[in-house]
Amino acid sequence: MHTRFACRRRTLLLLLAIAVASPAQATLSKRNIDVLHYAVAIQPDIAAKTIQGHVVVRFAATASLLRSVEFDNDGLTVDAVREAGTALSFTQHDKRLHIQLGRPAQQGEQREIEIDYHGAPRYGLQLHPDRSQAYTIFSTSQWLVGIDAPDERATLELTVTLPAGFKAVGNGRQIGHRTLANGLEVYRWRQDLPVPAYTFGFAAGNFNEVIATAGEVQLRFLSDALDEGELRRVFADTADMLRYFERRAGVPYPAERYTQALVADTIGQELAGFSLMSEAYGREVLADPLNESLIAHEAAHQWWGNMVTCARWNEFWLNEAFANFLAATYMEHRFGKAEYEKSVSRWRGRHQKLKAEGKDKPLVFPDWNKPTSDDRAVVYQKGAYVLHLLRAQLGEDIFWRGIRDYTRTHFGSSVTTRDFQTAMEQSAGKPLDTFFDAWVYSSDHR
Ligand SMILES: [Zn+2]
Numbered sequence: 001m002h003t004r005f006a007c008r009r010r011t012l013l014l015l016l017a018i019a020v021a022s023p024a025q026a027t028l029s030k031r032n033i034d035v036l037h038y039a040v041a042i043q044p045d046i047a048a049k050t051i052q053g054h055v056v057v058r059f060a061a062t063a064s065l066l067r068s069v070e071f072d073n074d075g076l077t078v079d080a081v082r083e084a085g086t087a088l089s090f091t092q093h094d095k096r097l098h099i100q101l102g103r104p105a106q107q108g109e110q111r112e113i114e115i116d117y118h119g120a121p122r123y124g125l126q127l128h129p130d131r132s133q134a135y136t137i138f139s140t141s142q143w144l145v146g147i148d149a150p151d152e153r154a155t156l157e158l159t160v161t162l163p164a165g166f167k168a169v170g171n172g173r174q175i176g177h178r179t180l181a182n183g184l185e186v187y188r189w190r191q192d193l194p195v196p197a198y199t200f201g202f203a204a205g206n207f208n209e210v211i212a213t214a215g216e217v218q219l220r221f222l223s224d225a226l227d228e229g230e231l232r233r234v235f236a237d238t239a240d241m242l243r244y245f246e247r248r249a250g251v252p253y254p255a256e257r258y259t260q261a262l263v264a265d266t267i268g269q270e271l272a273g274f275s276l277m278s279e280a281y282g283r284e285v286l287a288d289p290l291n292e293s294l295i296a297h298e299a300a301h302q303w304w305g306n307m308v309t310c311a312r313w314n315e316f317w318l319n320e321a322f323a324n325f326l327a328a329t330y331m332e333h334r335f336g337k338a339e340y341e342k343s344v345s346r347w348r349g350r351h352q353k354l355k356a357e358g359k360d361k362p363l364v365f366p367d368w369n370k371p372t373s374d375d376r377a378v379v380y381q382k383g384a385y386v387l388h389l390l391r392a393q394l395g396e397d398i399f400w401r402g403i404r405d406y407t408r409t410h411f412g413s414s415v416t417t418r419d420f421q422t423a424m425e426q427s428a429g430k431p432l433d434t435f436f437d438a439w440v441y442s443s444d445h446r
Contacts, residue, residue, distance in 0.1 A: 032063035035152055036110065038200075040144050041159040044134050049127040050120045055145055058112045061105035069113070072141035072148045073097040076119035083113050097145055115145050131224070131264045132163070135276055136201030138269060146197050151311045151414040153194035156272075160202050161186050167222060168204035169259040171195070171272040191272050193254055193412060199272040199306045203261045214239030217253050223262035225279040226286075234285045235260055237292060237334060241299045244330050249303040250404035251411050258302070260295070268294045270301030270323075290335065293343070296327035308407055311414035313368040318415055321363070321383020328384065347385035350377050360443040364417050386439045393435065394428055402427030417441075 040055040053076070059069070074095045081088045081099050090099045097115070105111050121127075124142025127134050141148045158170045164183045172191030179185050189202070207222040210231045219238055221231040238260060242253050259274035262282040269276045275298035284291045304322035324343075332340030354360040359374040363383050371379075391399045406415075406423035421436050438445055 031147070031149070031152070032061065032066055033059040033069050034062050035059045035147055035154040036194075037155045037157070038144065038146055038197075039157040039159075041161075042143060043161040044125065044127055046127045046132065046134055046163065047129045048120075049129070051118065051125065051143060053117045053119075053144065054114070055117075056112055056114050057146065058110060060110050061107055064107040066101065066105040066107075068098060068100050070099070071097045071115075071145050073117075073145045074124070074139060074141040074148075075122055076117045076142070076145060078145065079116040079118060081113060081115050083111065088113070095141070117145055126264070126266070128264050131205065132166075133203070133205035133224070133264050134162070135203035135205075135261070135263045135266070136271070137266055137276075138198050138201075140197040140200050144197070144200065148197055150196045150198065150309050150313060153196055153309075153412075153414070155194050156191040156200055157188065158191070158200070158202060159186060159188045160204065162204050165206060166204045167207040167209055168202060169220070169222060169261060169274050170202040171200055171274075172255065173257075193272075193307075195272040195306055196309050199270065201271045203263055203274070203276055205263070207261065210235075212239065214242045214253075214258070217242060217255070218257040220257060220259040221261075222259065223279060223282060226262060226282055230282070230286055231262075234262070234282045234292075235295065236289070238295065238299065240334065241296050241330055242302075244333055245300055245303055245326065248326060248329070248400065248403060249407040249411075251303060251307075251408055253302060254307055254411075255302075258299075260298075268298050270298045270305055272306055273302075275299065275301070290331075290339065293327045293331050296330040297323045300326040300330070303407060303411075307412055308410045309414050311416050314365040315363075315415075315417055316365075316368060317363040317379045317383035318417065318420065320380045321387055324380050324384035325387040328388075344385065344388050347381045347388065350381040351385050354378060354382065355443075355445075360445075362442050363440045389439065390424065390432075390435065394424070398427050399424075 035057060037058040038055055043052045072095060073092060078090060078092055078097055081090045083102055086102055088099050088102055090097060099113065121142040123137055124139030125136050136143060140146060156171055161184050162168055164185055166185065168187045170187060170189035172189050175190045176188035206224045208224060208228050208231065210221040210228050212219040221235045223231055246252050255273045257273060261276050262279045263276050264279065266276050266278050277294060281294060300323040304326060305319040310316050310318040328340050328343035354374060354377060361378045363386060402424040405427060406420055409423060410419055417440060421432060425432050
């Protein structure tokens with residue numbers, strides 16, 4: 001098994017090397033640092049709904065003579081900041097932590113800063129004393145002082161101290177588990193491939209656990225509301241989904257394990273190496289397997305979203321329309337053409353409603369501040385419909401070859417819509433400006 005994993009890792013490293021060498025790397029970051037690694041330790045107090053945290057952030061300066069650095073901090077209280085044991089001065093305002101460096105950093109120089117903090121996360125970390133559960137929801141800077149931007153990728157070592165008897169999942173490989181004298185249990189995970197911070201997280205509870213396999217990937221299903229037999233039924237198609245998306249992506253699933261957990265209450269959520277869905281949703285899948293498209297949507301994010309990530313939130317369709325569309329094509333693969341067509345007609349209907357109400361917008365937004373539910377419909381539903389239209393226009397071979405080339409080229413990096421258009425044009429062997437101008441960059445649909 002170990003050799004097979006090593007082989008898998010080599011393939012991924014090769015693909016990452018190709019992606020890094022790609023000239024199409026999208027983003028020109030305005031930040032003056034590039035975060036390389038976070039080592040974070042969190043101790044939640046589930047009853048009090050608070051946390052204590054400590055993070056060591058390793059970064060490289062991307063500007064010369066850098067005298068201060070900034071991190072996102074959404075509602076946490078920073079107690080101390082140090083570099084090499086020396087206290088640094090800092091201020092906190094507007095959801096930002098500003099730190100004065102003791103000595104300026106040269107461009108390219110790597111530095112390491114330590115931050116102690118505490119707080120009561122608003123929704124980014126859900127602490128449910130009544131259900132004995134703790135799990136994160138997207139807003140990472142509500143439980144980890146860092147950088148939230150989607151084009152900031154870093155590796156992560158995550159240590160979480162939990163009540164006795166909890167089962168837990170975190171990003172990447174589990175590298176440690178020990179019981180303290182007071183009975184608390186300490187879990188440690190390491191995420192080796194750099195990913196955006198919104199895919200950082202963990203989930204813990206008195207979970208039932210099922211272990212299964214998808215080829216050389218270990219699958220793990222967790223829930224305290226559903227028993228093991230029910231979990232096997234809910235996630236019966238996970239292995240097939242991973243195989244299907246690997247084929248569409250041309251890139252293997254990027255980790256040794258994929259965990260799916262059903263938690264008390266959440267929207268579907270993708271994280272690096274796992275996904276979270278609600279118990280209520282799990283029961284809907286038990287009642288009717290045709291409800292499993294959200295499971296497929298979150299699994300698709302392990303490629304489109306987590307590993308090929310929109311460089312800025314205003315091009316969020318590169319995450320969400322892709323996950324929606326790919327999930328619908330999985331449903332087509334699994335249940336037949338009619339299931340796919342049902343999704344297409346829902347997307348078309350939603351887009352027609354947007355147009356009728358004057359709420360249609362280009363898929364590439366001018367900005368993505370305070371999006372409305374109609375804005376989300378543009379990104380999720382119209383976006384998926386546009387991918388369907390492009391598939392219909394280009395035909396199966398050209399379309400899927402373009403998707404594979406795009407995914408392989410940009411795997412492990414940030415993308416813009418231009419990167420996607422370029423890949424599809426290379427596959428088609430002709431410009432696609434007319435299609436992209438009408439359907440993606442404007443809301444002028446001829
Ligand atoms: Zn999604």
